[in-house]
Amino acid sequence: MSFKTFKGGVHPGHFKSATEKKPVVPAKPPTVAIIPMSQHIGAPCEPLVAVGDEVKVGQKVGDSKGFVSAPVHSSVSGKVVKIDMCNHPLGRPVQAVFIENDFQDTWHEDVKPNDDWKNLGVDDLKKIIREAGIVGMGGATFPTHVKVSPPPDQKIDYVLINAAECEPYLTSDHRAMLERPEDVVIGLQTVMKVVNAPKGYIGIEDNKPDAVEAMKKAAEGIDNIEVHALHTKYPQGAEKQLISVFTGREVPSGGLPSMVGCVVQNVGTCIAISEAIRLGKPLIERNVTITGSGINEPKNMLVRVGTPMEEVIEQCGGFKPNIRKMILGGPMMGLAQSGPENQPVIKGTSGILCLTDAEVTLDEIRPCIKCAKCVEVCPVSIMPLFIGGSVEHGMYDKAEAFNAMDCIECGCCTYICPAKRPLVQWIRMAKGDIAAKRRK
């Protein structure tokens, strides 16, 4: 079976060789775990503990009544020493519970394996997913229980697993598939059960043949799950593009995947779901790729949520002196940070990418030469050059008319532009302005 590919996209280098062959190693637990109250898209949590409280591993320390939200748990056992602000990848400080590790790793009583996990009902599964604080671990951190609760009138035909890992440099999903393929399959089956989907697909870029192999083996004998190698092309893992590739369906403008009968999940999310239903374990750790030529020893690590970035970086031999940029996530969509200080690894931290002077260029923005390369690579067929030009002149209405709101912010346009125009950045500005105007 061959799949048609999606329109557009770019082919940046892979840069994965530094870590793709390195098994995931557990990172040292933090001395003081910093658990932010907001590690997801949606309403932030309120702390459930107070300074001085003793907490255990897997204990819920923050929750919210909002539907689009996910509780947070302690990743260590110890004492709450502080409730204060910490840094967040999005650039605005958030409230966090600081827990001093007693290094006893005493697990909370609620965390217990469920021998009967195969017979859990849909409502129970949804409840477990929510209570485990599971969010989309590809980086977008959308609460998973919301994703698996589409409106009753929308029938789900497919659950798609985004195992593309199309971002250059990142290898944490790749390693997860090699090392824990069964968990990925269990996670997928669970989601299929919850949304009552007859078919599941796992899509992996063809630059990871070993992962394709491992997943095929794990899914052997399960006739409603198929594993497929996809073209290595960025943004192969984008939700809408993955849906196009597998089903030929297009998510309506402004709509959600469930409207075309699809639910998309990430590899890491599947593993978290599997652990939650089998072991009763909430989402308290994740795979992180620490890489780039600005770090001394690139690694794939299993890092507890709340581990200060500095401690993670230290375990990778520290920064090289010529580091110039620290990015959370991949180089195409990741967020550059002013530094690792006072900032923990959170549920959405897929990678810590350290780039050096030589790789970081500040290009002069030149006039558009209308080469149309941005139009060719745009996976959603909008006109980045016209939107960029409109924003440059403050004409946000025009930007809206050129479909700025449909941008998925993959960054292909900016990547490809020979005039080095920050197109996706301009489009984000337009989106912000248009959204603000619509709210009025």
Add this chain to the structure above:
Amino acid sequence: MERKLIVTSSPHIKTPESVQSVMIDVLVALFPAALAGVIFFGWPALLTMVLCTVSAMVAEALVLREKNIFGDGSAAVTGLLLAMVLPPAVPWWISVLGGAIAIIIGKQVFGGIGNNIFNPALVARAILLASWAGHLTYWVRPVDLTTAATPLELGADAFSFTNLFVGAIPGSLGETSAFALILGAAWLFYKGHIDWRIPGGYIGTVFVMGLLFEGFGSPMAMVSAGLFHVLAGGVLLGALFMATDMVTSPVTARGRLIFGIGCGVMTMLVRLYGAFPEGVTFAILLMNALTPLIDNLTLPTKYGEVAK
């Protein structure tokens, strides 16, 4: 340790391609045709190319008050393209004037690179043609450089197809060798700077119209009439290097095809019914004027737009 981290918006890696590298690719692509010009028309052709290019680069540097006269390379491309569409033995002062006109009137008065509506080299050629028609239509035979008429003036039987293909015919400096032009354009295709739509639409239309309007008789005669119109005159140079000018051609895929077809139709209308034997310059300039309109009418359907 003192660290200075930069915080900028994603993406954090970019293509190594730049405006300058694109322009250098175009210069490389023009090299075979330039070489063919020198082989067929000798030193006068080389002088014309050097003067046009240097004049364009100097004019651009003066207007932009830049010290580096190569700049982003776009002025060199404009200058060389202008030389390509001039008669090989044109007086030196026409070359110098032409290069300056191309940059100042064709490009900078519109706001510089990216903002010009018309292909600057063709603007200069049109102005020169209107002002010094005699100098601009003084054609010479290859090698011996004696006065001659072009294939379009003489008709289809005057030259063999081999000579038309290789370029051993009278005509503008860089337009005569189909082989050299195709070779250069292949480089631009390979580098992804042009796609098939504009050249395909343009050349295809010229071929079909030539075949339909002048190819009476046998199928063979029809094909050779079509082929003649493609190989004679400036169609290949126009279709591969002038109409494909990024700045002045549409950015949408469908728009580029329409643009190419429009250029072909206009070229043939001038050739068949106009006062000049050749219509490439005016066809492209006219279609340049329509580019914004074509773009607006051919915006692609965005992803997720529900088909009604």
